[in-house]
Amino acid sequence: MFEALSERFDGIFARLRTRGRLTDAMIAEALAEVRDALLEADVNFTVAAAVVARVAERCRESELSKSLTPAQQVVKVVNEELVRVLGGETLHIRYAATPPTVVLLVGLQGSGKTTAAAKLARWFKQQGRNPLLVGADLQRPAAVEQLRVLASQAGVGMFSDPVDPVATAAKGLDEARRLGRDVLIVDTAGRLTIDEDLMDEVARIESVLSPQYTFLVVDAMTGQDAVATAEAFNAAVGINGVILTKLDGDARGGAALSVKEVVGCPVAFASTGERLADFDSFYPDRMASRILGMGDVLSLIESAQREIDHDVAESTVAKLRRGQFDLDDFLQQMQQIKKMGPLSGIIGLLPGVPKEIKNAKIDDKDLARVEAIIRSMTPAERRDPVIVDGSRRLRIANGSGNAPGDVSNLLRQFREAQQMMLKQLGVGGSKAGGNKAASAKGSKSKKRKGGRVTPRSSKNLARNTSDTGRSMDGFGDLEQLAKQERLGAGAGWPTPGWRSKP
């Protein structure tokens, strides 16, 4: 799971083999790579330096020099350090003895406060509370209207008085008391930290409300400025929780680390989509992997949960194992994958994918070409491409607007891919300790009729796809990983859900 960062170390520690001793220079180089990785993930410069310094300390102390795999060791230390910073104390909502419990949301313009307010209201409602939303953003045109619409979607009451933000907040508090609401969530206008008047205004709102919780709303795409923002808001109103938004994109999210390091209080919630339900607790371990570019498998799984049909997936695996995965299945899979976003983005999230594939230039337009070729084939041809002879090839080529060479290329590659997929699944005994059921099922495939891939032919894989075949060995642990995740799920592994942090 740690390839992305350890790949960076390849060159550095490769010299170990020739020289046999780990030098300070090597460690320094590795640490410089760590720093670069953090900076590329938008971790603030100062924060990155602090993290690297702590990692350096631990690397010196630790058994790094004795370790046979110093690269893995460094990665492990870095990962632990990030999880430590991101994790730590978790947020327990403590409700006020005299209701309402007041929650104030602050942040820059466009960070996602209004949506977060509504999501939070829905969340409290699911906790059995009875929240009231207050729209104190009188600045942005139609912000109050936006909150009104979202509040009704969440089935939560909403109050605003378009005169003055501070007065609105105060009246909202009275209103909550009058209506007997036990939670009050106040949305405020986005503001720049250098705008003294507006910072003063938000401080006055804070003192009028004396909120139990003041959450800073931070866009996951934020760059270096995250620290300045967090510091300023913390100084003005005192932050005791962070809500990270727009995590459903592909930003590495170093801002999470920066903000956490600066304000020191927990990241309370993560916002992962535009629907009100896309709101979740925050998982430090996932965030650490994401920042280190180690593939956010769990996010990928969630995306798959949304987009991929479970029955189709199951039958695909079964077909793959039996070696019966044909071009029709391939086409169907392509459709599902396309729904999840650009291919390069998906690959980026997959752990352990060989470098050759990660680095390959992928143009989603080529997908369309592949699709066109397959669509120009008859069902019989898709089932059994062996029957594609010269004249059929020409017809397919013409039908899809490609050259006959493209068609044979595709068919040849598909044959290789079929074999590779079998290998990935551990069918044909190539994977020691692989899934027993898979091997058992796989052996049944020997009975199948000709023309398809057999376990025997899959043994020739390394030769057939010598350029990619070898690197494939690094892959294939996904099943293992997915299983761990499933086992872990029963044992308290964090799963998406509506619940307060343990």
Added chain:
Amino acid sequence: MVPLIVTLAVVVVALSLTAALLIARGRARRGTLSSGDQPTPRPAESPPTPPGAAPRPTESAPEPPIATPRPLATQEGQAEPPRLRDRLGAARKMFAAYATSVLARGSISSETWAELEEALIRADVGLKTARKLLADLRDQVTSGAVTTPADLMAALETLMGDTLRRVSGDSSLAFEPDTTNVWLFVGVNGVGKTTTIGKIAAREMASGRHVVVAAGDTFRAAAIDQLELWAKRAGAGFVRGLPGGDPSAVIFDAVQHAGARGSNLVLADTAGRLHTKANLMEELKKVRRVAERPPGKVTEVLLVVDATTGQNGLAQAREFTSAIGVTGVVLTKLDGTAKGGIVVAIQEELGIPVKLVGLGEGQADLVEFDPEAFVTAMLH
């Protein structure tokens, strides 16, 4: 095509496995959790507009009973637009520290280089672009063209200025007199698309163009109202659809409406979307296709980028460009503490020019991108 098929195969196996093993569980959980929820799903594909939902142009809808924005100092009766340099006062301070430190050294040392790299990274220029710029400077030092720290600072300023001017020298927006020009505004959520349209509408109206503003964000709650207020302030025409309706239908209507009235400029708002969402990027492509129908012609596709954006800005620019061909960047919120250096990387990697800069929430807080001022603000 080799990598593509192999890649697909890898992805197929990986996803099928995880999906087969895990989805059942996820479903069950989600199912119970989302009960009682009324999400407003965004359409996976834009459905054809039902006849009843046809967008209708409104010229004089009553003022909706919503908050009026606090008047800004720069907004009312302002003769002169704000100047980039003046508004970047706060941003200057930080960089000044580096400049001072670099200049304080008698000679160019390894610390000098480290400090310059740090300064560029803190401005969100990104490692790759920063190193490219510094490598260029090193050559100048090696060749003897630059010898003192003061020269070095000046050389960096010149280098960045020249680099930016090469692509972003001309900040005018394309306009063809004999058609209905459509300027499309796109970007991720919350970057300032709608506000920028409000500002540009005012600017173009002031320069004598007849502007129609199209409320292409039918998704976000109250987005239509927000844009309508901006259109009113600018005195521009306004075409809206129904919330939840087909955005391309709204744009189509706006173009037809503008054509019929002899308006020659349509400013098309779109809902914020993450560039990773394939269905939403498809929706944009359709918007663009529809906007091209006569008499419409898309003459600008402006990607709005928030100055606080980090390295993800590059991915945004790449994906929006590959989907609908971005012609320029509008950099917003440069009135804050963020430096917006990501636009340097966007320009360097993708060749997309920066055209305009947003400097506040008022109607007049928009200026043309000025490479010199931008660099000066960064380096002093």
